[in-house]
Amino acid sequence: MTTSARVILVMLGVSLFALATTGQPIYSRLSYFLTLLLAGNWIWSRLALQGLTLERKSYLRRGQVGQIFEERFDLKNSLKLPRLLIEVNDGSDLPGSPGSRVHTLIGGKQGRSYLGRTRLVERGVFTLGPTILISGDPFGLFPVSRVIQAENTLMVYPMMVEIETFPRPPGLLPGGEALRRRTHQVTPNSATVREYAPGDSLNRIHWKTTARKEKLMVKEFELDPLAEVWVFLDGENVIQSSLPYTPVTNVEGALFQEEKYPSLAPSTVEYGACVAASVARYYLRRGRAVGLFTTGHLARALPPDRSGRQLDKILETLAMYEADGEVPFTGLISNQCRHLPRGSTTVLITPSVSEDVPLVVDQLIRLGLRPVVVLIDAETFNGAPGTDRVETAIASFGIPVATIANGDDLGETLSLLGVRSGDPSLVPTRRYEIL
Numbered sequence: 001m002t003t004s005a006r007v008i009l010v011m012l013g014v015s016l017f018a019l020a021t022t023g024q025p026i027y028s029r030l031s032y033f034l035t036l037l038l039a040g041n042w043i044w045s046r047l048a049l050q051g052l053t054l055e056r057k058s059y060l061r062r063g064q065v066g067q068i069f070e071e072r073f074d075l076k077n078s079l080k081l082p083r084l085l086i087e088v089n090d091g092s093d094l095p096g097s098p099g100s101r102v103h104t105l106i107g108g109k110q111g112r113s114y115l116g117r118t119r120l121v122e123r124g125v126f127t128l129g130p131t132i133l134i135s136g137d138p139f140g141l142f143p144v145s146r147v148i149q150a151e152n153t154l155m156v157y158p159m160m161v162e163i164e165t166f167p168r169p170p171g172l173l174p175g176g177e178a179l180r181r182r183t184h185q186v187t188p189n190s191a192t193v194r195e196y197a198p199g200d201s202l203n204r205i206h207w208k209t210t211a212r213k214e215k216l217m218v219k220e221f222e223l224d225p226l227a228e229v230w231v232f233l234d235g236e237n238v239i240q241s242s243l244p245y246t247p248v249t250n251v252e253g254a255l256f257q258e259e260k261y262p263s264l265a266p267s268t269v270e271y272g273a274c275v276a277a278s279v280a281r282y283y284l285r286r287g288r289a290v291g292l293f294t295t296g297h298l299a300r301a302l303p304p305d306r307s308g309r310q311l312d313k314i315l316e317t318l319a320m321y322e323a324d325g326e327v328p329f330t331g332l333i334s335n336q337c338r339h340l341p342r343g344s345t346t347v348l349i350t351p352s353v354s355e356d357v358p359l360v361v362d363q364l365i366r367l368g369l370r371p372v373v374v375l376i377d378a379e380t381f382n383g384a385p386g387t388d389r390v391e392t393a394i395a396s397f398g399i400p401v402a403t404i405a406n407g408d409d410l411g412e413t414l415s416l417l418g419v420r421s422g423d424p425s426l427v428p429t430r431r432y433e434i435l
Helices: 003-022 025-047 207-213 268-285 309-319 329-339 356-366 387-395 410-420
Strands: 052-057 062-064 068-077 083-090 101-106 111-119 124-127 131-135 144-148 153-157 189-195 217-222 229-233 290-294 300-305 345-350 370-376 401-404
Touching: 003 025, 052 083, 052 131, 068 083, 068 101, 101 111, 153 309, 207 217, 229 268, 229 329, 268 290, 268 309, 268 345, 268 370, 268 410, 290 309, 300 309, 329 345, 329 356, 345 356, 356 370, 356 387, 370 387, 370 410, 387 401, 401 410
Parallel strands: 062 153, 229 290, 229 345, 345 370, 370 401
Antiparallel strands: 052 068, 068 111, 083 101, 083 131, 124 153, 131 144, 189 217, 290 300
16 A cells, blocks of 8 residues: 555545534545545556466577577456556566566557567576566556566576687697597597497497397497697686676667677676687687686586587586685696696686796696696786786796786687797688787
């Protein structure tokens, strides 16, 4: 009940008291009018949301930062009673959630449909709802609402940029032997045979053994000797920095085509996630087995794989990635690198200016690994200075290293790293000025 309704109740009480004490007809008419006003509006408000249904439809369950997300809202009135005003309030936690509207004069057995469009500006998993329907009587005395709970979620991946060239890992492991690790992929290295299980592909059946055993037998494979690629992303909390940022989610005027991607949020966390996703996609497109190691409150490792599903796994991990770790990045790498096969490429992505970063790079080299370092210049994000000093120390080892500052073209900067690595097989498809 609103303040206006309380005022009318007080007026009704006063008029009844005046009628009882004075007996004047005007108070009788006023009492009848106020009683009918309250009763009529209360009944109207009880029927305001009866027979109304709202359905949200989205064709995407996965999106990427920079893309335009579109939802369809269908509001239907199944009764013959017309609706004067219906407010749809979108309670989604998606930034710039586009579903809130106000609809007027919806006839009986009619409905309204509209599209909600917004630009995705933040990584994570967002709930598409709840949705709140708000209505009431014509005088607004008895507002009513109904909550429609959320049924779907949207996962937003980090932005990815096109990398044209990047330091290439060595082709074979020392000795050219297969990795003794079982895999569901079909490789040239057949390890053993086992009995057929439901779901096994028919092209893996070993017919000679099947004929001898008189039952279906399938081949098991080991990984071929292509070197692995590990992407390490620094999630230590104290070294991260960011600048104030007001994202623009409005996409009015971009009805039939994607607009140019907005700039990344000025944060070392977002730049690191973008670089990790872009590098992983670059190597997977070239048939390399790529693994991901993120350091945060809970360190997470995805084992290397080159299947088509691996990129989705990496992007899902990065969508949920939060830089809230307390353990230094270099300490985690020192422990993890001892378990990596010799010849593996390790891509280190960090905004750290600690002197331990060059030391852990030296350790990787001594263990027979091939490090590639991408430094994020924290000073350009209002963080600690000293990235240039760390870059100079790492470059003295003769390994590829690049520094990314706030506002840089990530695709161009990472592609230049491939050109500068000295690999003659890396020929960019567009020209760059090499400083």
